[in-house]
Amino acid sequence: MDTYNILIVDDESDFRTLLVEALESMGYLCEGAENGEAALDLARSKHFSIIFTDLNMPGGLSGLDLLQKVREIDPKTFCILMTGYATLDSSIQALKNGAYDFIQKPFKLAELEASLQRALSHYKALRGIEAYQTELERRVEERTREVVTLKDDIENLFEGFVKASVSAIEARDPSTRGHSVRVAKLTVALAEAVNATPSGAWGGHHFTAQQLKELRYASLLHDFGKVGVSERVLTKPKKLEEERLERILQRLFQRDLEGAAARLEDAWKRNLAYDENFYGATLAAYRAETGRMSDLVIRCNEPKVLPQNIMEAMDELEALEFLHHDGQIARVLESTDIAALRIPKGSLSEAERKEINSHVTKTYQFLSQIPWTGSLANVPEIAYTHHERLNGMGYPRGLEKDAIPPQSKLMAICDVYDALVAADRPYKVAVTVPRSLEILEAEANANLLDVNALRIFLDAEIYMIPLPESEQV
Ligand SMILES: [Fe+2]
Ligand SMILES: [Fe+2]
Numbered sequence: 001m002d003t004y005n006i007l008i009v010d011d012e013s014d015f016r017t018l019l020v021e022a023l024e025s026m027g028y029l030c031e032g033a034e035n036g037e038a039a040l041d042l043a044r045s046k047h048f049s050i051i052f053t054d055l056n057m058p059g060g061l062s063g064l065d066l067l068q069k070v071r072e073i074d075p076k077t078f079c080i081l082m083t084g085y086a087t088l089d090s091s092i093q094a095l096k097n098g099a100y101d102f103i104q105k106p107f108k109l110a111e112l113e114a115s116l117q118r119a120l121s122h123y124k125a126l127r128g129i130e131a132y133q134t135e136l137e138r139r140v141e142e143r144t145r146e147v148v149t150l151k152d153d154i155e156n157l158f159e160g161f162v163k164a165s166v167s168a169i170e171a172r173d174p175s176t177r178g179h180s181v182r183v184a185k186l187t188v189a190l191a192e193a194v195n196a197t198p199s200g201a202w203g204g205h206h207f208t209a210q211q212l213k214e215l216r217y218a219s220l221l222h223d224f225g226k227v228g229v230s231e232r233v234l235t236k237p238k239k240l241e242e243e244r245l246e247r248i249l250q251r252l253f254q255r256d257l258e259g260a261a262a263r264l265e266d267a268w269k270r271n272l273a274y275d276e277n278f279y280g281a282t283l284a285a286y287r288a289e290t291g292r293m294s295d296l297v298i299r300c301n302e303p304k305v306l307p308q309n310i311m312e313a314m315d316e317l318e319a320l321e322f323l324h325h326d327g328q329i330a331r332v333l334e335s336t337d338i339a340a341l342r343i344p345k346g347s348l349s350e351a352e353r354k355e356i357n358s359h360v361t362k363t364y365q366f367l368s369q370i371p372w373t374g375s376l377a378n379v380p381e382i383a384y385t386h387h388e389r390l391n392g393m394g395y396p397r398g399l400e401k402d403a404i405p406p407q408s409k410l411m412a413i414c415d416v417y418d419a420l421v422a423a424d425r426p427y428k429v430a431v432t433v434p435r436s437l438e439i440l441e442a443e444a445n446a447n448l449l450d451v452n453a454l455r456i457f458l459d460a461e462i463y464m465i466p467l468p469e470s471e472q473v
Helices: 013-025 036-045 063-073 088-096 109-172 179-195 209-220 224-228 242-269 276-301 308-319 335-341 350-368 379-384 406-421 433-445 451-459
Strands: 005-009 029-033 050-054 078-083 101-104 321-323 329-331
Touching (some): 005 036, 029 036, 036 050, 036 063, 063 088, 078 109, 109 209, 179 451, 242 321, 276 308, 308 335, 350 379, 379 406, 406 451
Parallel strands (some): 005 050, 050 078, 078 101
Antiparallel strands (some): 321 329
């Protein structure tokens, strides 16, 4: 059972003792104090649920003074005034001072108990509400802590997932190591530079912290679809794969021997005597011819733009024949070899180029499966649009200027820049920074890249920001 401390304050000792004993006999913990000062001392040392106090006590504190002081020391205590000559004024004053109730002397014990019961039931109700509130606050605090921890956990988990995804891209295509991270750093820096640009075409754009975060994720994952492109195509350094080139060179060598053998056979048929000079010259002529053809094949195999005379010399290559082991005369270079060597720029055939380009759609399909929360909802679309160009000549959708999200326009600049300056792509050597900037300007002038965003990229010297070598996300 709950216990409640009750204090009786009255200067009349008999009366005080009577009340204390009466309340104790009813089962209450009760004490007495002979004046206001003694009552305050007790109130400082422990909590009283209810204090009954006389209104008028000679010398020292009055009942009203005591009320006020008790409220300061222990505001949870309920005070009830006992007064011998209650006037309306003193009653109002008592209630104003925070008295819970007052009873008029003389009173019967039953009246005192009734007043005490009322006060206690109110007191208990208030304490119950307080306890409930405290418990509620504790639970809210606990839940808030849990939610914050959960949010941190989810963010960490997601960072980890993005990091793992970036590692997966780079494991697939080590030659573009660090590309995703560098593009993310450059793009976010460019977006921040846009934020700092007060006027001009980009003056009205402001990316919030959440939008910068969204842009960072989109940039980190923009090439994720490369995991779905075959490694052979992704890392293809030359037009012909090594074994195909080897087979062609071997066939040219065989053709050389076949030619020399035919010349010698012809000489024997004509009963010519062995002539060392003739034999040597014949072989040397065929060797020279083979060497020229082999050089031509090797030059055409490079992923460079081919000069016109080389393109024409390829007709000669196309016509070369040799004796296949099945006894048939066959072409030294098969039609697929010729098609590969005729690729005018780079190392990829049209079909291979399409396969590489499909990484954008694959990125989008992958990212669309992730339930991005509200502020990150545009990650798939921003990444999906990183190879679109303002004049509609980009891929995969051929979107035009107004249909391309501003974030993707910024990313496109950084993506092209990093692809140019990267030293490690299989099909090209690194381009210097000044030359890369010239190429970017040419692309902007050709309405491929956003000329105003490029201006900010150049003015803010985004290309100068320190970039990590590897895949530190
Ligand atoms: Fe890409
Ligand atoms: Fe890229």
